[in-house]
Amino acid sequence: MKESQFNRGMLNFLKKSPTPFHAVLNMSAILDKAGFQRLSESDAWALKKEGRYYVTRNGSSVIAFTTGQADFPETGIRMAGAHTDSPCLKVKPLPEKVSHSYLQIGVEVYGGALLNPWFDRDLSLAGRVTWLTSEETVESALVDFESPVAVIPSLAIHFDREANKNKSVNPQDELPPILLQVEDNDEALFFRDILADRLRAEHPEADVAEILGYEISLYDTQPPAQTGMNREFITGARLDNLMSCHTGLMALIGASGDLPCLLVCNDHEEVGSASVSGAQGPFLEAVLSRLCPKAEDRLRAIDRSLMISADDAHGVHPNYAAKSDPGHGPLLNHGPVIKINASQRYASDSETVAAFRHLCRRADVPVQDFVMRSDLACGSTIGPLTATRIGVKTVDVGVPIFAMHSVREMAGSRDGFYLFRALGQHYA
Structure with missing residues (x-):
């Protein structure tokens, strides 16, 4: 997929997804078209190898996964996560x-x-x-x-x-x-x-x-747009975090299907994730228990897994550069950002950071680092919540943006595609 095609698809997805319900509806339509089979939590599941499936909860959260050819306990699951809601x-x-x-x-x-x-x-x-x-x-x-x-x-x-x-x-x-x-x-x-x-x-x-x-x-109602003299920016509502949802979805659909892969997009992250469809709820845990019904197999699979929690990051704002840590000010269009926090507001550690950095190197994708100023409070993501509840090794990353949580945000037009390539390497 070319960058221009990727951005056209993302802009269309943003425009058609004014709420988490619409986002999940549109993601479901994309998954249907890509040959994924819809499951219901109320039905018995008969999963097959090399299968492609998805399940929704509350109409506002979705988990899509491929079963691959190998056994989950031996290979682990390549996971990525994002959230469907926005302020x-x-x-x-x-x-x-x-x-x-x-x-x-x-x-x-x-x-x-x-x-x-x-x-x-x-x-x-x-x-x-x-x-x-x-x-x-x-x-x-x-x-x-x-x-x-x-x-x-x-x-x-x-x-x-x-x-x-x-x-x-x-x-x-x-x-x-x-x-x-x-x-x-x-x-x-x-x-x-x-x-x-x-x-x-x-x-x-x-x-x-x-x-x-x-x-x-x-x-x-103002639609998202590709802006700038050289069309190097994307502006629109709900970039945080529908950009990550769409990027993860496109990467999963493009995966070979040889290995078990999973994408979870939770609702209610912006208000703490404590809901039946949020990251503090049991949705992902319930799906994993059905993928690996035996507790020992499930624990072995989780230990061999990696979760990439993708949520937009703060780019260094040229008018407010003093708000960023001098050594950790990500630039738009310079690649995805690894987010690190000593107080575990992000779940990244040296091993998961190294794993993501290595993925970016293999995908020929530039990568940046973000640390909040020591005198400012740091936000959080579904990363620490998922790591705590599931026990999966996690790295927090994201596309750098301006005006986070505004009614209209701004990103680089190359960064979503960079993250897509990195996640594609993760799912390969």
Whole structure:
């Protein structure tokens, strides 16, 4: 695969995946097309050698794997991991608010989002809706309004002369977006009615008697793009961490299939991963127990395995270079980053770092190092959580980006392809 083809596919995936539910739906379609067989956790599994399989949980996490030709305890499993969620604004259960003729909806902040970039954007709504049918059954489906249907207008500088010096955001009072304008004599408008109308438009076959619940997020409708005078950058929403999901998926699909390989993409990393579909949950452990039903075989396989936890890294920002450690400031378009932290916020150690560095050398891929400044707090990833729960040797890596957790992030156009090649070597 050429770099240009890889980037086109990644941009399309980012555009079509406004929520973790949509990301997993799109990954499932790609896996189906590549000949992977879908499994259900509620069914008995009859796995075969040289098989290609995948399973989802909650519609927002996915594990795809190949069984290879050899026995798991003898070869181990080449693993990679990423996460499907990104910081965003989620609609509250009873969100309606009419103020001065404007219908607004209340939102909660999901994850450690940069809030100021959400103002003055053309926003849309997407997510999962669950409803009751006329026959008293419960069903769910995804919706995506696609077009701009909401905006969070900034306060004019005339009312806040200090806005450019010190701007903080109160999520409760300042983030409710405007959806439409209403008149005093209009009938009461409810967000669930709006959702029901959209659900029927997208799914005409749906028998919607009553909306029982939803998980709906706001997202920026501006599509991702390849930017820069030489098209050397990629900008868009949810680069953290859908870039890693797509990259790992493409690498797994391109693997020879001779050795056991696995990709896990968990939800809820941005809020701590403590959920049924998060890295602190039992999803990966449950799948591994079905791949290797005997405990001793499973422990032997895990001891011979390596997990590459892929999550975007901080590039050194030219306007804020002092925020980076002087010796560990990764540059965009200079290759994937190995992330190291003495307090085990990253799971990398000397042996797993060496293993990934060797993979990059074999794939002819440049590699960089990241260590947080000693006077700043360090984030974390699914790496330490997976290593703790499963006991698998793990290295934390990622593509360097700017504006992490903003509504629009920025990466180098070559780095995703570099990581793809490194993961391809891992799966070879």
